[in-house]
Amino acid sequence: MSRQNYASQQAKIQKEIERLNKQAQLLQSKQRKPVISGILRSMKEYGITPDEIAAAYGKTGSKIRKISVEKSAKVSVTKKSVAPKYRHPVTSATWTGRGKAPLWIIEAEKNGQTRQQFLI
Structure with a gap:
């Protein structure tokens, strides 16, 4: 070229x-x-006047950060643990039935077993 x-x-x-x-x-x-x-x-x-907007715009950033920090400090979310619903008979591994299924459930289903067989 x-x-x-x-x-x-x-x-x-x-x-x-x-x-x-x-x-x-x-x-x-x-x-x-x-x-x-x-x-x-x-x-x-x-x-609302442009001056009020300008004043609020200048305060907004720090005010929002302060409020979010205060809220996060006050609100404490406690997650409740969920009791297991399924148990592997050999390894005693458990699964609540929520989220992605563990590999032992997936493998068992591939081999023709059902989830009901593992119910606790």
């Missing part, structure tokens, strides 16, 4: 990239307009 051929292909690719970037920006601006209109409509409906 000659340098001139390489340079012309590079220039074509660069033009295509620029064209696609412009197309992406146009698409983004088209999608943003209705959202902005909706926000302005809501601001007018509730009498």
Whole structure:
């Protein structure tokens, strides 16, 4: 491949990239307009001023983080253990019947056995 051929292909690719970037920006601006209109409509409906938005926007990041940290500290989720439903007769391995079946169940089903045979 000659340098001139390489340079012309590079220039074509660069033009295509620029064209696609412009197309992406146009698409983004088209999608943003209705959202902005909706926000302005809501601001007018509730009498919210741009200054109030600016003040809330400045506080939002730290306020949200603080609230999420407080909630996560207060809420302690305790998971209850589930009693096993199935037991392997030889190895005594158990399974609750939830989630992905263990290999010993899968192998037994391949060999013609049913899960009911392993019920506790």
